[in-house]
Amino acid sequence: MAYTPQMIESIRLVEASRERRYTEKHPRLSPAEKQDLLRRFHPDFRPDTMRPVKVGPSRGSMMPHELVDILEARSRLDPDTFPLDRIDYDVDVLVVGGGGAGSSASLMAHAAGANVLQVTKLRLGDANTMMAQGGIQAADKPNDSPMIHYLDVIGGGGFVNKPDLVRALVHDAPLVIKWLEDLGCMFDKEPDGTMITQHGGGTSRKRMHAARDYSGAEIMRTLRDEVRNRQIPVIEFSPAVELLSDGEGRCTGAVLMNLETKDFFVVRAKTVILATGGFGRLHVAGFPTTNHYGATADGLVMAYRIGANLIFLDATQFHPTGAAYPEQIVGLLITEKVRGLGAQLVNVHGEQFVFPLETRDAVSSAILRECHERDAGVVTETGQHGVWLDSPMIEHIHGEGTIQRALPAMFRQYKRFGIDMRKEPILVYPTLHYQNGGVEISHDTSTCIENLFVAGETSGGVHGRNRLMGNSLLDVVVFGRRAGAAAAERARSVKPGRLTLEHVRRYHKELDEAGIGKDRVSPMILPSYARHEARPGANSVVL
Amino acid sequence: MAQEMVRVFIMGKAYEVPKGLTIMKAMEYAGYQFIRGCGCRGGFCGACGTVYRMPGDYRIKVGLACQTIVEDGMYLTQIPVFPANKATYNIEEMRPTLGDLLKMYPELSRCLGCNTCTKVCPQELDVMNYMAAAMRGDIARTADMSFDCLMCGLCAARCPAETVQYNIAILARRLYARHIAPRAQHLATRVQEILDGKFDQALDEMTRLDRAELERLYNERDIEPE
Numbered sequence: 001m002a003y004t005p006q007m008i009e010s011i012r013l014v015e016a017s018r019e020r021r022y023t024e025k026h027p028r029l030s031p032a033e034k035q036d037l038l039r040r041f042h043p044d045f046r047p048d049t050m051r052p053v054k055v056g057p058s059r060g061s062m063m064p065h066e067l068v069d070i071l072e073a074r075s076r077l078d079p080d081t082f083p084l085d086r087i088d089y090d091v092d093v094l095v096v097g098g099g100g101a102g103s104s105a106s107l108m109a110h111a112a113g114a115n116v117l118q119v120t121k122l123r124l125g126d127a128n129t130m131m132a133q134g135g136i137q138a139a140d141k142p143n144d145s146p147m148i149h150y151l152d153v154i155g156g157g158g159f160v161n162k163p164d165l166v167r168a169l170v171h172d173a174p175l176v177i178k179w180l181e182d183l184g185c186m187f188d189k190e191p192d193g194t195m196i197t198q199h200g201g202g203t204s205r206k207r208m209h210a211a212r213d214y215s216g217a218e219i220m221r222t223l224r225d226e227v228r229n230r231q232i233p234v235i236e237f238s239p240a241v242e243l244l245s246d247g248e249g250r251c252t253g254a255v256l257m258n259l260e261t262k263d264f265f266v267v268r269a270k271t272v273i274l275a276t277g278g279f280g281r282l283h284v285a286g287f288p289t290t291n292h293y294g295a296t297a298d299g300l301v302m303a304y305r306i307g308a309n310l311i312f313l314d315a316t317q318f319h320p321t322g323a324a325y326p327e328q329i330v331g332l333l334i335t336e337k338v339r340g341l342g343a344q345l346v347n348v349h350g351e352q353f354v355f356p357l358e359t360r361d362a363v364s365s366a367i368l369r370e371c372h373e374r375d376a377g378v379v380t381e382t383g384q385h386g387v388w389l390d391s392p393m394i395e396h397i398h399g400e401g402t403i404q405r406a407l408p409a410m411f412r413q414y415k416r417f418g419i420d421m422r423k424e425p426i427l428v429y430p431t432l433h434y435q436n437g438g439v440e441i442s443h444d445t446s447t448c449i450e451n452l453f454v455a456g457e458t459s460g461g462v463h464g465r466n467r468l469m470g471n472s473l474l475d476v477v478v479f480g481r482r483a484g485a486a487a488a489e490r491a492r493s494v495k496p497g498r499l500t501l502e503h504v505r506r507y508h509k510e511l512d513e514a515g516i517g518k519d520r521v522s523p524m525i526l527p528s529y530a531r532h533e534a535r536p537g538a539n540s541v542v543l
Numbered sequence: 544m545a546q547e548m549v550r551v552f553i554m555g556k557a558y559e560v561p562k563g564l565t566i567m568k569a570m571e572y573a574g575y576q577f578i579r580g581c582g583c584r585g586g587f588c589g590a591c592g593t594v595y596r597m598p599g600d601y602r603i604k605v606g607l608a609c610q611t612i613v614e615d616g617m618y619l620t621q622i623p624v625f626p627a628n629k630a631t632y633n634i635e636e637m638r639p640t641l642g643d644l645l646k647m648y649p650e651l652s653r654c655l656g657c658n659t660c661t662k663v664c665p666q667e668l669d670v671m672n673y674m675a676a677a678m679r680g681d682i683a684r685t686a687d688m689s690f691d692c693l694m695c696g697l698c699a700a701r702c703p704a705e706t707v708q709y710n711i712a713i714l715a716r717r718l719y720a721r722h723i724a725p726r727a728q729h730l731a732t733r734v735q736e737i738l739d740g741k742f743d744q745a746l747d748e749m750t751r752l753d754r755a756e757l758e759r760l761y762n763e764r765d766i767e768p769e
Contacts, residue, residue, distance in 0.1 A: 123624075126582045126590060140733040143767065146742045150749050155761035163750035171746060174733045181727065184634050184717030186686065193725030204766045212690060217587055221694060225713055229631045237578065259578050292583045328565040328612065332585050413586070416610065526578070529571040 002326060002418035007427075010378055013350030014388050014425050021344055022396060026352040034362050041365035041373075043285040044315055055510040056304050057448075063313045066282040070301055073520035074508060076241045077255060077264075079501035084244070087499070088265040091117040092491040093484070094254055096240045096299070097275030099127025100216070100473065101456030101480035103223040105273045106232050108484025114491055116232050117267065119256055121239035121294050121525065125224040127277055128292045128457065129476055132216025133335065133409075134200060135208040136477075137470035138173035141197060144205040146170040153471060156202040157436075157464020160312075165462035168443040169471070172478040177209060180477070185222045186211050200469035201336060201360070208470045213409045216473055238265070239298060239525055243272060243306045243452070244499045251306060251452035252497035259525070268499055270491035271451045273483045274299040275476075278435030278457035281527045284316050288331030289432040298523035299458035303439045305507045308447045308454070312437025315465035320363035322431025324378075324386030326417045331431045334410065336360075336469070338389060341406060342397040346388040346425065347376040353387075361466070364430040371429070378427055386427035395422055434472065436463050445483040451494060453487045455479040549615040566593055566608035566619060579623035586610045589695030592665070595619035605663045605697045625696035627707040630714070639718040641680030648711050651677060653704035660698035660708055666691050670698050670708050677711055685712060686719035 003011065029037065043049045043064075050062045053071050063071070093109040095102050098120025106118045120126070139149040149170040154161045177195070181187065188196040188210050198208045211218035227234065237259045244253040244266075253268040276299030280291025289295070304310055321334040339345075339356040345363070347353050347370050354366035371377030371385040378386050395402050403422045404411050414421045438460030445453040456476040463471060547562040551569060558573040567581060582590030591608035598616040608621060630647035637643050645651055651674070660670035673688035689712035698708045736742065752760070 122582060123590060126588055128583075131583045131585055131587045140727070140730045142729060145745075146737070147745050147749055148764065150746065151757070151761050151764055154757055159754045159757055159761075167746050167750050171737065171742065174730060174737055177727075178730055178734045181730065182635070182721065184719075184721035186690070186716050186720040186724070187727075189724055189727065191725075193727050194729060195727045199767070199769065204764050206767055214587075214691065217693070218690075221713060222717065225717065226634075228629060229633070231631060290585070292588075293577070293581050327563060328568070328610070329585070417612075526576065528576060529568075530574050530576040531572045532574050 003424065004381055007378060007380070010348045010350070010388070011424060014346050014390055017346070017350040018390065018393060018396065021346070021352060021390070022393070024352065026344070026355045028355045029358055029362060034358070037365045037369065038361060041368040042361055043287070043318065046285070049285040050314060054514040054516065056507070057307055058304070058310045061310065061313065063310070064282070064284040064316065066284050067279055067297060067300070067313060069520060070282070070297065070522035070524055071304055072511065072516045073522040074511065074518055075305065075501070075504045076257070076521055077501060077504065079505040079508065082501060084266055084499040084501070086266060087268045089117055089267040090496070091115050091267065092270050093273065093487045094119070094267050094269035095273045095275065096254060097127070097277065097456070098122065098124040098234070098236070099275065099277055099456065100129030100220055100223060100476035101275035101483070102273070103220070103227050104477050104480030105275060105455060105484035105487070106227055107223065107230065108481045109488040110230055110232050112485060112488035114488035117235070117269070118227065118232055119235045119238050119240060121237070121259070121298070123236050124227065124234050125220050126292060126294060127220065128280070128295060129216045129473065130220045131290070131292060132473050133213045133333070135198070135210035135215045135470045136177070136219070136473040137200065137203065137207045137468070138177045138209060138474065139170060139205065139207055140174040140177060140195065141205065141207065144207055146173070148205055149173065149207065152203055153468065154464065156468040157466050159464070161464035162461035164443040165441070168482065169462050169474060169478050172481070173474055176474065176477045176481065179481070180219060180222065183222050183226055186218055188212065202468045203470070219473060219477070239523070240302060241523060241525070242501065242504060243302045244501065245306055245503045246497035247500045247502040249307065250450040250497055252499055266499065268496055270494040270496060271453060271487040273453045273455060273487050274303055274439070274458055275454070275456045275480060275483070276458050278438070280432050280435070284432055287318065287430060287432040288322055290319060290322060290331055290333045291432065294526065296524040296527060298525060299454065300438065301523040303447070303452065303454060303458070306449055306452065306503045308449050308452065309440040310438065311440045311460045312465055313435070313460065315436040316432065317434035317436055317467060318360070318364045318430045319433040320360055320367055320430050321389060321428040323426070324384050324429035325380050325427035327380070327382050327384070328417065329413065330384055333431065333433070334389065334426065334428055338391060338394070338407065341394045341402065343393050344390045346390050348378050349376060367428070367430055380427070384429065386429040388425040389428045390425045391421040392423055392425065434467055436460065436465055436467055443482070444486040445479050446486060451490060453483045455483040549613055551613050552618040554620050560613060564613055566606070566611050566613055567591060569613045570608070580608065580621040584609045587693065589693030590623060592622045592695040592697045593619055594622055605665060607665045607695065610665070622696065622700055625700050627696060627699050627710060629707070629710050632714070634717050634721050637718060637722070639682045639722040641678070644677060644680070644682070644711065644714065647714060648706070650704065650706050651711055654678065654706055655704050657703060659701045659703065663697045663701050665695060665697065666693060668692060673712060674706070674708055677715055682715050682718050683723055685715035689716065
């Protein structure tokens with residue numbers, strides 16, 4: 001038995017109330033109650049989780065402390081002494097990032113005839129794209145249209161999304177599915193070839209395409225295979241640590257660091273595409289995360305130093321049901337489908353405290369209230385808080401065998417840790433899922449910095465303040481492709497520029513003037529979970 | 544809180560680590576900062592293939608470091624990268640046949656049927672039998688059976704015939720999806736409509752709507768039943 005005696009004691013209460021809860025409908029929140037709940041508990045609304053950034057083009061904007069900390073930090077390179085006279089790589093298009101956006105960009109730029117170099121911090125394909133399970137949206141069924149998709153995206157985002165980006169997203173969506181189908185991506189299909197599509201949170205049509213529970217992995221491994229087939233040069237374990245500029249506001253390349261040897265390399269490029277992913281591993285507000293090891297916002301830092309705007313970074317998506325136990329999988333995503341099938345959220349006493357299908361932000365807030373204000377959560381032996389997600393209720397409602405049929409991957413995962421989710425509830429806690437905002441871009445992914453393009457989670461605006469399920473896999477491929485095409489096109493008319501760190505010198509001066517110390521260095525590159533340098537709030541081992 | 548500890552040997556060096564941790568978190572507890580051998584930390588990316596042995600047992604065991612719990616006496620090392628043969632091809636021009644598979648990976652026919660690959664697969668895939676399907680030219684079956692492959696490389700690392708099962712498998716999946724599975728007709732139709740500019744004007748109009756109008760349309764939109 002995997003649960004501790006204290007947990008089992010609480011599970012008995014969950015079991016005791018199950019029959020009663022079977023017919024009990026927890027009331028939905030009124031709009032006023034929801035606002036109050038969000039204001040008091042959602043990290044986006046808590047003043048203690050954010051502060052205005054003191055320097056740079058978006059000076060004064062509220063952002064999470066963890067992000068401001070790395071924006072208000074020094075470069076790894078000393079602009080006065082770092083030598084830029086030796087060029088190690090001289091290319092048309094430099095793609096920084098090895099995920100779905102970066103790989104799509106490389107393929108398109110290469111197809112357009114550009115001399116491409118792709119660099120990435122870890123391995124090619126090590127990215128959140130690989131982890132996306134749910135699917136990818138596209139309005140390709142007869143009862144659907146790009147206009148209906150547009151409404152869903154902008155309504156989900158709080159009506160503040162950038163319209164030209166939403167237009168690009170929904171316009172290109174079917175083109176992207178076709179592109180992937182042509183590349184040999186194994187989408188779920190009916191025997192006649194019709195795409196099997198489902199609803200997702202906030203969709204008004206069934207337009208979620210999937211590849212079993214491995215949608216992102218299937219897309220990523222196909223793109224990766226194709227990058228290798230085209231023999232596009234890729235340098236792994238070599239993150240960019242700074243962009244280069246010509247001193248007159250144009251981007252002209254980047255400096256890479258070999259993570260293993262710590263040697264630096266200079267890349268001169270006519271155009272640069274940043275596709276470095278989001279900030280999950282900053283553990284905003286101390287939360288665990290569903291994100292990949294490398295999601296440390298490096299692209300935000302580099303783009304900001306060279307002068308690009310950052311938008312919507314005060315909006316972070318928390319998924320209400322991340323695993324809270326066992327320790328090995330803390331932060332891992334428990335799909336919304338579990339609640340969809342009837343599993344209720346229950347506190348340590350076996351009582352419901354929220355209608356399980358409120359919006360993600362509201363459910364997250366209710367769990368936080370239960371754990372931290374009402375002190376009615378469960379605390380594990382490693383100090384992790386959580387509430388019960390009563391999975392056995394699924395089979396109580398739909399009959400035996402439902403869980404293995406509908407949630408096979410999750411059933412196997414818990415089984416591996418000695419938990420039978422058909423018979424025992426599972427422990428959950430909100431987990432940091434997605435960076436809604438990012439670098440401001442136009443529909444061709446260009447930025448206010450000439451010759452710098454940004455695609456994927458590093459960029460912001462397309463999802464407004466809240467992204468819908470199935471629109472991030474779409475985002476990375478749509479804007480990755482656009483970035484590759486636009487950067488290759490631009491490179492045709494650009495002459496290689498001067499290589500300087502002038503923008504870093506100016507940025508450092510701004511930091512000095514704002515009275516910011518010299519102790520912080522960024523980009524972070526990798527989170528520190530090694531025990532001798534444990535970071536407070538990170539989901540490392542707590543003893 | 545008093546913590547029960549176990550002793551593990553990381554690349555030959557002994558460390559005391561708390562019981563119940565994954566290999567990945569145990570290595571971090573021991574002070575390792577991963578560069579290689581760590582990826583998604585959730586069992587999807589195959590970056591953290593690990594080989595280990597238990598005391599008194601001659602057998603080699605394997606697992607993903609992010610998914611495998613440490614045991615007392617575990618003697619482990621990671622295999623973060625394996626030098627595997629990867630063919631380059633134009634998927635569009637290939638045919639989904641045994642002949643074309645063998646052209647790319649002639650070593651496929653060297654498979655001895657020893658079943659070591661199946662025994663080491665951390666995803667519990669029946670690797671040997673998807674290879675057997677490939678050798679029969681049953682591309683669809685290879686694609687289906689290998690679908691959950693993370694490409695961690697452990698099978699190839701242990702293969703006495705030096706085949707690279709996961710690279711053959713991804714070729715089979717791409718051949719299946721490109722050349723065997725029927726194309727989605729509704730998708731082709733929609734793509735043509737988009738290329739013809741059928742939605743351009745309507746989309747342009749939507750980008751000019753003010754918030755109140757968007758909210759009205761959003762709230763009044765009909766929702767396809769489950």
